[in-house]
Amino acid sequence: MQNKYFIFFILFLVSTSTVFSQKDGYWDKTRATSEEITVSARDRIVIKTQDFPEGTTEVVYRITLLDKNQQMAGSLVSVLKAIPDPTGISQGSAGAVFILSKISGDDKCKYAIFSKEELATKYKADGKTDDACLVKDTPVSKDAKRLSAEKSACMKLNSGNLWFGFESKNWIMNQKIILEVVPWVDSKLSRGWTLANRKSIIDQCKTSNMAQKMTNSDDFCVCILDKIQSKYKFNEFQKLLPMERSKAFKDFGNSCFGETTLSKGVYDDLRKQATLFAKLGKQGEAIMKLSTIINDGKATALDYNAIGNSYILTKQYGKAIKFLKEGEKLDGSELLIKLNLAHAYLLNDNYASAKAIYKQYQSQNVTDSLSWTQKVKQDFEAFKKVGIKNDDFERVLKLVEK
Numbered sequence: 001m002q003n004k005y006f007i008f009f010i011l012f013l014v015s016t017s018t019v020f021s022q023k024d025g026y027w028d029k030t031r032a033t034s035e036e037i038t039v040s041a042r043d044r045i046v047i048k049t050q051d052f053p054e055g056t057t058e059v060v061y062r063i064t065l066l067d068k069n070q071q072m073a074g075s076l077v078s079v080l081k082a083i084p085d086p087t088g089i090s091q092g093s094a095g096a097v098f099i100l101s102k103i104s105g106d107d108k109c110k111y112a113i114f115s116k117e118e119l120a121t122k123y124k125a126d127g128k129t130d131d132a133c134l135v136k137d138t139p140v141s142k143d144a145k146r147l148s149a150e151k152s153a154c155m156k157l158n159s160g161n162l163w164f165g166f167e168s169k170n171w172i173m174n175q176k177i178i179l180e181v182v183p184w185v186d187s188k189l190s191r192g193w194t195l196a197n198r199k200s201i202i203d204q205c206k207t208s209n210m211a212q213k214m215t216n217s218d219d220f221c222v223c224i225l226d227k228i229q230s231k232y233k234f235n236e237f238q239k240l241l242p243m244e245r246s247k248a249f250k251d252f253g254n255s256c257f258g259e260t261t262l263s264k265g266v267y268d269d270l271r272k273q274a275t276l277f278a279k280l281g282k283q284g285e286a287i288m289k290l291s292t293i294i295n296d297g298k299a300t301a302l303d304y305n306a307i308g309n310s311y312i313l314t315k316q317y318g319k320a321i322k323f324l325k326e327g328e329k330l331d332g333s334e335l336l337i338k339l340n341l342a343h344a345y346l347l348n349d350n351y352a353s354a355k356a357i358y359k360q361y362q363s364q365n366v367t368d369s370l371s372w373t374q375k376v377k378q379d380f381e382a383f384k385k386v387g388i389k390n391d392d393f394e395r396v397l398k399l400v401e402k
Helices: 002-021 076-080 086-090 093-099 117-126 153-157 195-206 218-231 234-238 242-259 262-279 283-295 301-313 317-330 335-347 351-360 372-385 393-401
Strands: 025-027 033-039 044-048 056-066 109-114 134-140 142-148 163-168 175-186
Touching: 033 044, 033 163, 044 117, 056 076, 056 109, 056 153, 076 093, 076 175, 109 117, 117 163, 134 142, 142 153, 163 175, 195 218, 195 242, 218 242, 262 283, 262 301, 283 301, 301 317, 301 335, 301 372, 317 335, 335 351, 335 372, 351 393, 372 393
Parallel strands: none
Antiparallel strands: 025 175, 033 175, 044 163, 056 142, 056 175, 109 134, 109 163
16 A cells, blocks of 8 residues: 555656646747648758747747648647647657657658758758758658757757758659648747846846945846836837836836845945945045935934044035034934034034033043043044144143043
8 A cells, every 4th residue: 555655656746847847838829830842853942931939949840741642630739739848749759759740651852951041042052951950861751850949050040930941852753741830939038038138127227326336236136127027028118218118117126125125235235335435545435325325315323423424534524514413313312423513513613512512421431432532532633644633622632631
């Protein structure tokens, strides 16, 4: 009994893996080629397939030579209904036998497949198959194959059609050849989202203001691409007016920004970059990074303190006061903001306002281990290193040391 259940379990695993490995697409019977061709004795002829639909990744073709008055037993389209996935055709010899015609005549022919019309035309004139993507040099009465973009040069190079060239090996009588070609359409690619088209959207996203705020914008741009692919076919998206495409990018960008952890990560990265620039003395770059955070409405009190400090170090005291007061509104207890505001008043020739702040907090610590007085001394030394001098520095130090 246990063996029985074990066998059922193995069969279940096999069937499940087959289902999950299937490709997502369909055989397009409306674009299938089905031609009955008469080839004169010792002649060559070229047949162009129907236009392959967008998203065609592989085709299955069948060639059958019939004797006079013979009729096909069943079309290739009807046969392929039983094969939901083209990979099933290649899984062992059974698949290939399955799609071969049940009947064929005694006549035989050679054939070649071309990916471009000019190459097929040349073959018809001189019979040379050097430029063919597939050649059957041994005369056959029937043949069938699957051509995939992964393995076949015919599908890698094709421009939406294939050209089949036939050469009769009957020296006396005409031949009747049945050519059938059925395309397999990948569901996603049928919407026009080829690798190149997807890359064009990613590249466009990378240049957006939002993406440029990020150290790594890959996840953000892939999110936007997924949303655009879901809503539009590629051609539909391309036909939008420039302002409509721009709005789509903005709307999807805002959605992606809100749906993921990107938002916090972006602003954390901007803060790290601003801190690094400030340490390197590149206060202008630090101000730019902090301004982005502030303009997006994501600033904390410490962000306002940091930008205020950078404005002080670049001698933009009025701007420093403006931003430090904004930070004070967010957190009135943050002494780093209070101290920088005192510095800005002092350097902006407003000693009275500066003195009131210096005196008010002189007995407190700005951090758990740094006193107000120590921080004042550190800041004044930093100011002197960048060329900021003030006659009242000593006056302030005497005030806070009392």
